[in-house]
Amino acid sequence: MSTTQISAPRRGRRLLAGLSALALPALLSGCALFSPMATENIYNPGDGVSVEIGDVVVRDLVVIGDSEDGPATVSAYVVNNSAEDVTVSFTAAGGSPVEVEVPAGTATQISPAGESGVELESLGVAPGALLPLTVQVGDNPPAEVKTPTVSTENPQYADYGSSSS
Template identity: 40%
Template sequence: MTTAAQTTPRHRLRAVLGAAVLGTTLLGGCAVFNPQQTDYAYQAADGVNVTFGDLDVRGLAVIADTKGAPGVLIGQLVNTSDDDLDVSLASEGSQPTQVTVPRHGSLSLGEDGESVTLSSVSAAPGDVLNVQVSTAATGQNIATVPVLPALGYYKDMTPAPAASPSASASASG
Protein backbone atom coordinates (compact mmCIF):
# COMPACT_ATOMS: atom_id res chain seq x y z
CA MET A 1 0.00 0.00 0.00
CA THR A 2 2.87 2.32 0.48
CA THR A 3 3.66 2.20 -3.22
CA ALA A 4 0.07 2.89 -4.25
CA ALA A 5 -0.17 5.79 -1.81
CA GLN A 6 2.99 7.36 -3.20
CA THR A 7 2.03 7.04 -6.88
CA THR A 8 -1.49 8.45 -6.49
CA PRO A 9 -0.34 12.04 -5.70
CA ARG A 10 2.16 11.82 -8.60
CA HIS A 11 -0.58 10.76 -10.98
CA ARG A 12 -2.78 13.57 -9.77
CA LEU A 13 0.05 16.07 -10.18
CA ARG A 14 0.73 14.83 -13.70
CA ALA A 15 -2.98 14.99 -14.54
CA VAL A 16 -3.27 18.58 -13.25
CA LEU A 17 -0.13 19.68 -15.12
CA GLY A 18 -1.34 17.97 -18.29
CA ALA A 19 -4.74 19.65 -18.02
CA ALA A 20 -3.05 23.04 -17.48
CA VAL A 21 -0.85 22.60 -20.56
CA LEU A 22 -3.79 21.41 -22.65
CA GLY A 23 -6.02 24.27 -21.43
CA THR A 24 -3.35 26.88 -22.17
CA THR A 25 -2.86 25.49 -25.66
CA LEU A 26 -6.59 25.44 -26.40
CA LEU A 27 -7.16 28.96 -25.08
CA GLY A 28 -4.19 30.27 -27.06
CA GLY A 29 -5.74 28.79 -30.20
CA CYS A 30 -8.71 31.17 -30.00
CA ALA A 31 -6.67 33.77 -31.88
CA VAL A 32 -6.59 31.47 -34.89
CA PHE A 33 -10.34 31.85 -35.34
CA ASN A 34 -10.44 35.55 -34.35
CA PRO A 35 -7.99 37.48 -36.54
CA GLN A 36 -6.77 40.91 -35.48
CA GLN A 37 -8.87 43.81 -36.82
CA THR A 38 -5.69 45.70 -37.72
CA ASP A 39 -5.04 43.08 -40.40
CA TYR A 40 -7.97 44.46 -42.41
CA ALA A 41 -8.61 47.92 -43.86
CA TYR A 42 -11.78 49.57 -42.57
CA GLN A 43 -13.25 53.05 -42.34
CA ALA A 44 -13.08 54.27 -38.78
CA ALA A 45 -15.15 57.39 -39.43
CA ASP A 46 -18.83 58.04 -40.12
CA GLY A 47 -18.19 59.06 -43.74
CA VAL A 48 -16.63 57.29 -46.72
CA ASN A 49 -13.14 57.39 -48.19
CA VAL A 50 -12.59 57.50 -51.96
CA THR A 51 -9.75 58.51 -54.28
CA PHE A 52 -10.17 60.20 -57.65
CA GLY A 53 -6.80 60.73 -59.33
CA ASP A 54 -4.80 63.20 -57.21
CA LEU A 55 -7.76 63.89 -54.91
CA ASP A 56 -8.24 61.82 -51.77
CA VAL A 57 -11.66 62.31 -50.19
CA ARG A 58 -11.75 61.28 -46.53
CA GLY A 59 -14.73 60.87 -44.20
CA LEU A 60 -17.25 62.41 -46.61
CA ALA A 61 -20.82 62.50 -45.25
CA VAL A 62 -23.91 64.72 -45.42
CA ILE A 63 -25.59 66.17 -42.33
CA ALA A 64 -29.30 66.85 -42.88
CA ASP A 65 -32.37 66.82 -40.65
CA THR A 66 -34.94 65.53 -43.15
CA LYS A 67 -35.31 64.48 -46.76
CA GLY A 68 -35.65 67.53 -49.02
CA ALA A 69 -34.06 69.87 -46.49
CA PRO A 70 -30.69 71.59 -46.97
CA GLY A 71 -27.61 69.66 -45.88
CA VAL A 72 -23.97 70.21 -45.05
CA LEU A 73 -21.06 68.20 -46.47
CA ILE A 74 -18.41 67.18 -43.95
CA GLY A 75 -15.07 65.49 -44.55
CA GLN A 76 -11.64 66.32 -45.85
CA LEU A 77 -10.21 66.78 -49.33
CA VAL A 78 -6.50 65.98 -49.79
CA ASN A 79 -4.59 67.11 -52.87
CA THR A 80 -1.53 64.96 -53.66
CA SER A 81 -0.62 66.83 -56.87
CA ASP A 82 1.89 69.61 -57.55
CA ASP A 83 -0.86 72.09 -58.50
CA ASP A 84 -3.86 73.62 -56.75
CA LEU A 85 -6.96 71.54 -57.44
CA ASP A 86 -10.40 73.02 -58.18
CA VAL A 87 -13.10 70.63 -56.96
CA SER A 88 -16.82 70.88 -57.63
CA LEU A 89 -19.22 69.21 -55.17
CA ALA A 90 -22.95 68.67 -55.79
CA SER A 91 -25.80 66.24 -55.41
CA GLU A 92 -29.10 65.68 -57.17
CA GLY A 93 -31.29 68.75 -56.71
CA SER A 94 -28.52 71.07 -55.50
CA GLN A 95 -26.27 73.56 -57.24
CA PRO A 96 -22.55 72.71 -57.46
CA THR A 97 -20.16 74.36 -55.01
CA GLN A 98 -16.57 74.98 -56.09
CA VAL A 99 -13.65 74.78 -53.64
CA THR A 100 -9.88 74.93 -54.16
CA VAL A 101 -7.57 72.46 -52.44
CA PRO A 102 -3.95 73.73 -52.22
CA ARG A 103 -1.17 71.65 -53.77
CA HIS A 104 0.14 68.98 -51.42
CA GLY A 105 -2.42 70.22 -48.91
CA SER A 106 -5.86 69.53 -47.57
CA LEU A 107 -9.16 71.27 -47.06
CA SER A 108 -11.58 70.43 -44.27
CA LEU A 109 -15.29 70.55 -44.97
CA GLY A 110 -17.67 71.27 -42.13
CA GLU A 111 -17.70 73.12 -38.83
CA ASP A 112 -14.03 74.18 -38.66
CA GLY A 113 -13.39 74.26 -42.40
CA GLU A 114 -14.96 75.28 -45.68
CA SER A 115 -18.75 75.34 -45.56
CA VAL A 116 -20.36 73.38 -48.42
CA THR A 117 -24.15 73.48 -48.30
CA LEU A 118 -26.37 71.33 -50.47
CA SER A 119 -29.60 73.23 -51.13
CA SER A 120 -31.69 70.05 -51.08
CA VAL A 121 -30.79 66.55 -49.88
CA SER A 122 -32.81 63.89 -51.72
CA ALA A 123 -32.27 61.22 -49.04
CA ALA A 124 -33.43 60.90 -45.45
CA PRO A 125 -31.02 60.51 -42.52
CA GLY A 126 -29.92 56.88 -42.36
CA ASP A 127 -29.94 56.53 -46.13
CA VAL A 128 -27.16 57.20 -48.68
CA LEU A 129 -26.78 59.98 -51.23
CA ASN A 130 -24.77 60.16 -54.45
CA VAL A 131 -22.43 63.16 -54.30
CA GLN A 132 -20.74 64.34 -57.49
CA VAL A 133 -17.07 65.14 -57.01
CA SER A 134 -15.60 66.75 -60.14
CA THR A 135 -12.09 67.85 -61.05
CA ALA A 136 -10.61 68.93 -64.39
CA ALA A 137 -8.31 65.90 -64.49
CA THR A 138 -10.80 63.19 -63.49
CA GLY A 139 -14.10 64.64 -64.69
CA GLN A 140 -17.31 63.85 -62.83
CA ASN A 141 -17.10 61.11 -60.17
CA ILE A 142 -19.76 59.73 -57.84
CA ALA A 143 -19.24 59.02 -54.13
CA THR A 144 -22.07 57.26 -52.29
CA VAL A 145 -22.09 58.88 -48.85
CA PRO A 146 -24.24 58.42 -45.74
CA VAL A 147 -26.80 61.03 -44.70
CA LEU A 148 -26.55 61.59 -40.95
CA PRO A 149 -28.98 63.45 -38.66
CA ALA A 150 -27.85 66.61 -36.89
CA LEU A 151 -27.53 64.86 -33.52
CA GLY A 152 -24.71 64.39 -31.00
CA TYR A 153 -21.50 66.00 -32.17
CA TYR A 154 -23.20 66.97 -35.45
CA LYS A 155 -25.97 69.01 -33.76
CA ASP A 156 -24.42 72.36 -34.76
CA MET A 157 -23.68 71.29 -38.34
CA THR A 158 -26.99 72.13 -40.05
CA PRO A 159 -26.98 74.99 -42.54
CA ALA A 160 -28.20 78.35 -41.32
CA PRO A 161 -31.80 78.96 -42.40
CA ALA A 162 -32.14 81.41 -45.25
CA ALA A 163 -33.84 84.65 -44.29
CA SER A 164 -37.28 84.90 -45.83
CA PRO A 165 -38.23 88.20 -47.56
CA SER A 166 -41.13 88.78 -45.17
CA ALA A 167 -38.94 88.24 -42.09
CA SER A 168 -36.27 90.65 -43.31
CA ALA A 169 -38.89 93.28 -44.31
CA SER A 170 -40.59 93.15 -40.91
CA ALA A 171 -37.24 93.28 -39.11
CA SER A 172 -36.18 96.44 -40.93
CA GLY A 173 -39.62 98.18 -40.65
Protein backbone atom coordinates (compact mmCIF):
# COMPACT_ATOMS: atom_id res chain seq x y z
CA MET A 1 0.00 0.00 0.00
CA SER A 2 1.34 3.29 -1.05
CA THR A 3 0.52 6.52 0.70
CA THR A 4 1.12 9.95 -0.63
CA GLN A 5 1.93 12.63 1.79
CA ILE A 6 0.60 16.09 0.97
CA SER A 7 3.17 18.71 1.52
CA ALA A 8 2.42 21.63 3.76
CA PRO A 9 2.32 24.24 0.96
CA ARG A 10 -0.23 22.20 -1.04
CA ARG A 11 -2.39 21.70 2.05
CA GLY A 12 -2.19 25.42 2.74
CA ARG A 13 -3.28 26.23 -0.79
CA ARG A 14 -6.28 23.93 -0.52
CA LEU A 15 -7.25 25.45 2.81
CA LEU A 16 -6.84 28.95 1.40
CA ALA A 17 -8.93 28.05 -1.69
CA GLY A 18 -11.68 26.62 0.51
CA LEU A 19 -11.73 29.67 2.77
CA SER A 20 -11.73 31.97 -0.26
CA ALA A 21 -14.69 30.12 -1.75
CA LEU A 22 -16.59 30.59 1.51
CA ALA A 23 -15.58 34.23 2.01
CA LEU A 24 -16.05 35.46 -1.56
CA PRO A 25 -19.90 35.54 -1.54
CA ALA A 26 -19.89 37.33 1.81
CA LEU A 27 -17.41 39.91 0.55
CA LEU A 28 -19.26 40.51 -2.72
CA SER A 29 -22.67 40.82 -1.10
CA GLY A 30 -21.24 43.19 1.49
CA CYS A 31 -21.47 45.96 -1.10
CA ALA A 32 -25.24 45.93 -0.67
CA LEU A 33 -25.12 45.65 3.09
CA PHE A 34 -25.50 49.39 3.65
CA SER A 35 -27.71 50.09 0.62
CA PRO A 36 -31.42 50.15 1.42
CA MET A 37 -33.64 48.01 -0.79
CA ALA A 38 -35.77 50.21 -3.04
CA THR A 39 -38.78 47.99 -2.41
CA GLU A 40 -38.61 48.91 1.27
CA ASN A 41 -39.06 52.63 0.54
CA ILE A 42 -42.53 54.06 0.03
CA TYR A 43 -42.38 56.68 -2.70
CA ASN A 44 -44.32 58.05 -5.66
CA PRO A 45 -42.66 56.65 -8.76
CA GLY A 46 -44.17 59.34 -11.03
CA ASP A 47 -44.16 63.13 -11.20
CA GLY A 48 -47.36 63.43 -9.18
CA VAL A 49 -48.36 62.76 -5.58
CA SER A 50 -50.77 60.29 -4.02
CA VAL A 51 -53.56 60.69 -1.49
CA GLU A 52 -55.85 58.10 0.09
CA ILE A 53 -59.34 59.19 1.13
CA GLY A 54 -61.52 56.45 2.54
CA ASP A 55 -61.62 53.57 0.06
CA VAL A 56 -60.39 55.74 -2.80
CA VAL A 57 -56.75 56.25 -3.76
CA VAL A 58 -55.70 59.10 -6.05
CA ARG A 59 -52.30 58.34 -7.58
CA ASP A 60 -49.85 60.39 -9.63
CA LEU A 61 -51.87 63.58 -9.14
CA VAL A 62 -50.36 66.42 -11.16
CA VAL A 63 -51.78 69.64 -12.67
CA ILE A 64 -50.73 70.65 -16.19
CA GLY A 65 -50.87 74.28 -17.31
CA ASP A 66 -48.79 76.92 -19.04
CA SER A 67 -49.58 80.12 -17.16
CA GLU A 68 -50.71 81.17 -13.72
CA ASP A 69 -53.97 82.70 -14.98
CA GLY A 70 -54.64 80.17 -17.76
CA PRO A 71 -56.69 76.97 -17.59
CA ALA A 72 -55.11 73.77 -16.32
CA THR A 73 -55.73 70.04 -16.59
CA VAL A 74 -55.79 67.66 -13.64
CA SER A 75 -54.10 64.35 -14.39
CA ALA A 76 -54.44 61.43 -11.98
CA TYR A 77 -55.21 57.76 -11.66
CA VAL A 78 -58.17 57.21 -9.32
CA VAL A 79 -58.78 53.78 -7.80
CA ASN A 80 -62.17 53.17 -6.18
CA ASN A 81 -61.84 50.17 -3.85
CA SER A 82 -65.34 50.60 -2.46
CA ALA A 83 -68.53 48.76 -3.41
CA GLU A 84 -70.25 52.06 -4.33
CA ASP A 85 -69.77 54.57 -7.15
CA VAL A 86 -68.11 57.75 -5.87
CA THR A 87 -67.74 61.35 -6.94
CA VAL A 88 -64.23 62.76 -6.61
CA SER A 89 -63.91 66.54 -6.68
CA PHE A 90 -60.83 68.70 -7.18
CA THR A 91 -60.82 72.35 -6.10
CA ALA A 92 -58.01 74.86 -6.51
CA ALA A 93 -57.88 77.87 -4.17
CA GLY A 94 -60.53 80.38 -5.21
CA GLY A 95 -61.88 78.11 -7.94
CA SER A 96 -64.99 76.04 -8.41
CA PRO A 97 -64.88 72.31 -7.77
CA VAL A 98 -64.61 70.01 -10.77
CA GLU A 99 -65.90 66.47 -10.42
CA VAL A 100 -65.36 63.05 -11.88
CA GLU A 101 -67.45 59.92 -11.32
CA VAL A 102 -65.55 56.73 -10.52
CA PRO A 103 -67.55 53.47 -10.65
CA ALA A 104 -67.24 50.97 -7.79
CA GLY A 105 -64.28 48.62 -7.92
CA THR A 106 -62.61 50.33 -10.87
CA ALA A 107 -59.66 52.52 -11.70
CA THR A 108 -60.07 55.62 -13.86
CA GLN A 109 -57.36 57.57 -15.64
CA ILE A 110 -58.17 61.29 -15.51
CA SER A 111 -56.51 62.97 -18.51
CA PRO A 112 -55.98 64.19 -21.14
CA ALA A 113 -58.40 67.06 -21.49
CA GLY A 114 -61.39 66.36 -23.67
CA GLU A 115 -61.51 62.62 -22.95
CA SER A 116 -61.94 61.95 -19.24
CA GLY A 117 -60.08 65.14 -18.40
CA VAL A 118 -60.82 67.48 -15.56
CA GLU A 119 -60.09 71.15 -16.20
CA LEU A 120 -59.51 73.86 -13.61
CA GLU A 121 -60.45 77.46 -14.46
CA SER A 122 -56.89 78.62 -13.77
CA LEU A 123 -53.61 77.13 -12.69
CA GLY A 124 -53.23 79.71 -9.92
CA VAL A 125 -49.46 79.26 -9.57
CA ALA A 126 -46.51 79.37 -11.93
CA PRO A 127 -45.80 76.05 -13.66
CA GLY A 128 -43.31 74.12 -11.55
CA ALA A 129 -44.74 75.35 -8.24
CA LEU A 130 -46.87 73.36 -5.81
CA LEU A 131 -50.60 74.02 -6.09
CA PRO A 132 -52.74 73.53 -2.97
CA LEU A 133 -55.52 71.35 -4.36
CA THR A 134 -58.47 70.16 -2.27
CA VAL A 135 -59.53 66.61 -3.08
CA GLN A 136 -62.84 65.32 -1.75
CA VAL A 137 -64.42 61.91 -2.13
CA GLY A 138 -68.14 61.74 -1.39
CA ASP A 139 -68.90 62.62 2.24
CA ASN A 140 -65.35 61.98 3.47
CA PRO A 141 -63.43 64.92 4.91
CA PRO A 142 -61.50 66.75 2.17
CA ALA A 143 -57.73 66.48 1.88
CA GLU A 144 -55.53 69.39 0.86
CA VAL A 145 -52.75 68.11 -1.34
CA LYS A 146 -49.69 70.12 -2.39
CA THR A 147 -49.84 69.13 -6.02
CA PRO A 148 -46.93 69.53 -8.45
CA THR A 149 -47.61 71.56 -11.58
CA VAL A 150 -45.96 71.08 -14.95
CA SER A 151 -46.02 72.91 -18.26
CA THR A 152 -46.90 71.48 -21.66
CA GLU A 153 -43.46 72.70 -22.74
CA ASN A 154 -42.28 69.48 -21.13
CA PRO A 155 -42.55 66.98 -24.03
CA GLN A 156 -43.92 64.33 -21.68
CA TYR A 157 -46.99 66.52 -21.05
CA ALA A 158 -47.35 68.22 -24.44
CA ASP A 159 -50.56 66.31 -25.25
CA TYR A 160 -52.12 66.75 -21.81
CA GLY A 161 -52.72 70.48 -21.65
CA SER A 162 -56.08 72.16 -21.36
CA SER A 163 -58.31 71.99 -24.43
CA SER A 164 -59.09 75.69 -23.79
CA SER A 165 -55.50 76.87 -24.19
